[in-house]
Amino acid sequence: MRQFLGILRARRKFVVVTLGLGALLTTGVILAIAPTYSSTSTLYMSTPSTGVADTYPQSSTAGQRAQSYADLARGPEVLQRVSERVDAGLSVSDLADQVETSVVEKTLLLRVDATAGSPELARRIASVEAEEIIRLVENLETPSDEEIPAPIIALLADKASFNPNAVAPNLPLGLGVGLLLSLVVGVAGAVLRDLLDTSVKTSEDVESMTSNAVMATLPYDPVIKKQPLCIEDGGGALAEAFRVLRTNLQFSNLDATRQTILVTSAIPDEGKTFVAANLAIAMAKSGRSVLLVDADFRNPGVADLLGLENSVGTITVLLGRASLEQATQEHVSGVSFLATGPKPPNPSEVLDTRAMRDLMSTIRAEYDVVIFDAPPILPVADAAILLTEVDGALLLTRYGSTSREHLRQAVLRIETVGGRLFGTVLNRTPRKALDGYGYGYGYGYGSTPEPARPRTDRSETRVRDVRSGRRVKR
Structure with a gap:
């Protein structure tokens, strides 16, 4: 009964819409019938x-x-x-x-x-x-x-009676029957849709497919459309969820003094860039030196999210046109950022080179935490190549979007290349699916402050000049 009520609660919009359409259809049919x-x-x-x-x-x-x-x-x-x-x-x-x-x-x-x-x-x-x-x-x-x-x-x-009132159609009776049938159809449809729905929606779904615990459940907050970065202290339930993710990642490898984390997803549009950027910010707030690397050479998006430049980055360093220090940019949140640079024609071949492995070793030695925003693991081989050089991966799943089969195949791909899966993150979880629990004390939705916009003024963004190696203002 609890599962049945949970289905109705999750599919209540479908039931209500079906009930409304049934009422309109029933009323239309009744009014179209000639009176008798x-x-x-x-x-x-x-x-x-x-x-x-x-x-x-x-x-x-x-x-x-x-x-x-x-x-x-x-x-x-x-x-x-x-x-x-x-x-x-x-x-x-x-x-x-x-x-x-x-x-x-x-x-x-x-x-x-x-x-x-x-x-x-x-x-x-x-x-x-x-x-x-x-x-x-x-x-x-x-x-x-x-x-x-x-x-x-x-x-x-x-004698034959005279009744001026029509005996059919009976509007109250017909409408009642129509609403009852619509309700039955709505409930049956909701249950059927839930049975046929193969998308990931609960922590149990994730754990059964991955055999790993859910590192964090990120609630959906409409504020992220205007302000996707959790820079301000506090920041509401979403910022607290990233702090929970940061803590869980720290405990996943207690013996390591430095961490290299690959953030990927099974398929595109799961929110991996958003998660990688905010995780880096949460890590930087704990006092650790953090480098966020955009390793998605096919579709780079971190620079736009942070309000920084993407013209100079990893490819520039690999080509010898700039040093790592010159290509690294500083964000107002305290996160260092290494963009992709010019788009290469063969991303997989670039990642699978000695020069790339040497660069990753250098990065690991200079920063406490290095976070790679990698492409989705199923469509291309880029993330699988990077997995052999990092400590572990953080696999992102999107509530109601990622299918169980895609998630299973993604975990299998990680295991095939010998990579380590730290855990999974369930992203964009509706409030109604959070089972009523919050993240800490005082971070409820009702008291979520309005996050401030990040400072993206070029005059405040510092990058190192490629030619001189000096920090200059742009």
Whole structure:
């Protein structure tokens, strides 16, 4: 039951939309149906008695014959005469659908129910039908000997009624049934969608696919669209989640004085650049020297996120056009940054060179923490090449986007090249999926301060001049 309620809570938008569409569709169908009016007349099947002793047998005979006349009243001959008398352009088949005759249980009453598109026509049909039944009984029951009375006669007990209110469609009943069916469809659809949904949404999904613990669950915060970097102290639940990630990474390798971490994902658009940049900032705030390296030569994005230059970087150093110190930029958060530089035509071959391995060894010796923002691991081989030179990888998954199969294949790729997986990060998790827990004390969503924009003024961004090696202001 808890799992079922959790599915409904997670898919409540689908259920509500289905319920709303069902209500609109039901209302439209009901309004499109032409109104139907009804009229009822009642006949009494009388049994003329010749004596008290004969009353019961004759009544029993009348009751048995009443059902027969109810069936005969809907025969083609009777309905044809009714059609001719009503003169409303109704065929015998039309009247067969509009006229019902039945015997009231345990009585000698024969009831005629007629429906039509107007109350006047319904009353006219019921009245004529009753008259034709009386005529039918008279023709069949009158003996040839005029001195012998008819054993059964039909008398008009109630004239055809006039009801100005339509009996169909019934808007409240139809709407209620439509809403009930829509609710059933919505709930069934929500459960079916959840069963067919193969995307990662819980820590249990991640752990079952990776056999590793979730290092952090990053909540989705709409503020990141305007301010993607958690620079200010405090910073709300998202900043606290990065502090949790920083702590977990430190405990993942207690014996190491320096760390090289590769941030990657199974497929594109999982938020790896965002996570790598904010993790670097969180690491720098702990007092450690941090270098953030954009190792995605195919689609570099860290420079734009930090507001720095991407024209000089790793490729520039590998080509011998600048030293590592000259190509490194400083961000206002205290993070050092090494961009990609010019885009190479063969990124995988560049990464798998002695020069690249020597550069990574030099970087590791100069900084406490080096974070590589690598390409997704499944589409290209770049991240797999880098994995052999770093301490471990941080695998990013996006809530409701990364499939379980993609995640499994990504872990298999890491294991195949002999890489180490520190753990996974579940990114962009909705608030409703956080199970009500927060990150620390005083960092609830209700008290999230408005983060300040990073200072991206070129006059405040310091880079080293490639030619002279001096720090200059740009």
